[in-house]
Amino acid sequence: MDSTLPQASAPRHRQAGPVGLVIFDCDGVLIDSEVLACRTAAETLGEFGLAITLDEYLQFVGRSARDIRAELEARFGTLPAALQTTERERLFARFTADLKGMAGAAETIAGLGLPVCIASSSDHERLRHTLGLTGLHDLFQPHIFSATEVARGKPAPDLFLHAAARMGVDPAACLVVEDSPAGVTAAVAAGMRAIGFIGGSHCRADHADRLLAAGADTIIDRLSAVTALAR
Template sequence: MKDLKLVIFDCDGVLVDSEPITNQLFLDILKSYGLSIPHEEFVAKYVGSGMSVVKSLLYTHHHFTLPDDFFGIFNALSLEALQRDLKPIPNVEKAIDDLTVPYCLASNSSPEKVRLMLKKTQLFERFEGKIFTSNLVAAPKPAPDIYLHAAQANGVSPDKVLVIEDTHIGITAAVAAGMQVFGYTGTFPAQRLIDAGASNTFSDMRDLMGLMKKAYG
């Protein structure tokens, strides 16, 4: 794989199965404030976006302003729920351990949340010292900043990077960074990821190495 020098994993929905937990919690808290949103609408319109974007979109679509204490409540309850219920994405350990090139993680989530999730799923040792979160850059995904930062920190040109993402937001960020993206279909259907710019999609982490060999030789 001479043309591949680095693999960058998103975290939520790619390494850990956090999306169903936090999405439902978000909807439950919104409902307690009097706003009910169908799960399908929430996933389609909001998942993958940073919290400031979600806040803006809620006002745009529903004329709803999140209370000042919302994010504090949501973050605290999220950490509790993830510590209790989180699991790794099936077969992701093998996908990581089979890699023959360097790898790292780039996430919109907070450093605290990423560390908790990796430790809960026993993935932390694989990523210690290889974690990049959006607090390190000016703008979160869909801006390309975090992916460009991770590549630069590893001394790798963007065109030598493969990103593994599960949302159109993350794929948009990676494509804007000039990187190839494989879309994992755990959160969104394959076509949504392809439309965003993914060059391949897959639904089982055991298939990742085979796709990489086809793409890079």
Template sequence: MVIFDCDGVLVDSEVLLTNVHVTQLRKLGLNITHAELTERFLGVTDRAMHAALEADLGAPFPDDYDREVKAELRRRGARELHAVPGAAAALRRVHGPCCVASSSAQAELEFKLDATGLAPYFSGNVFSADVVAAGKPAPDIFLYAACAMRVAPAECLVIEDSVNGVKAAVAAGMDVIGFTGASHLTPAYGDRLLAAGAHAAVGDFGSLTRLVPERFVQLD
């Protein structure tokens, strides 16, 4: 089975997500840069990010913070969210089961996949870290996805763009390939994914499908 992360692997959404959070945080008086937000929180759950940033702020976020973020993401996402180039073509070549396992909230996951036309490739097999105790780098979401799909962890291949996600896949006992093909990363970030335990790192879906074993992807 192939398990895909969503943001930064299937959907080119990380730049938009970071922009929205930086704007909202500055309204609260927390001046954090785009680079710092990416460095600290790429691949982690919203609840973990919120807890850390509330500690930085020294106060809880306003009750409407999440609502404001989600509303802005929905407003801008309709025109700014795009599938990562080559994602749909790669998904058409996957044979056997596949799913999404992500740190994003379930409703936001479904919105992003619907907005980019990728949802039909997963037949509803979209799993959010909302349903597990610990987000990445803990292995919980990947083990949950494997259990839900009735596939042994050792038979899973994970595609991840974050160090936290790679560490989670390794901890779950799964093979993992690092992916740097979305707009928020440079190819050099692949070295960090390799250091975290990815057995390879690629910068586009063409390279990915050539690298993935034939038991997962139908090669020409």
């Protein structure tokens, strides 16, 4: 880990015992998808006469699709019926053309020597598409969990608690790797230790500080650093 990265002075949510499960967020952690997704959404909304900037849309990072839709409808009113289909078609095409896996993702997962799973705000169709494109799907299957499986998305703890229950691991023994304040907040609320990841192209200069403020124990800018933190 880069010694210049800000970090908490001491772990605030460290497990009483060894790590039993590493839970990875997907978008912005395993795959560098957030700018692609947010740009596509903002552009499509604009074409439907609903103006929103890329920076404004990036504030939704980490949130579930239904929560984002609720926020948008609070701002714009009922969204056009064709908007979701149009955006999704464009997004999947853009992913196919431009999506990249995060550097070191496959090697880190393969070398951890611990149970792993994904807990993502994306739905399963999108997860199959993006993880398949980046060669990561088979490293996690069938342990891929979506916010569509729980009542509340991040920043509520529901998804992380659901993942831990399905994996048969006490939440206190779970280590979460997250890139969004919403995700870190959810992990801490679930009683888990959270690592803040700032290696994605969407991360701005203040991103590390925002993750620490949400409750992250430490900040990393490369996935290979997870291995030492999970010991």
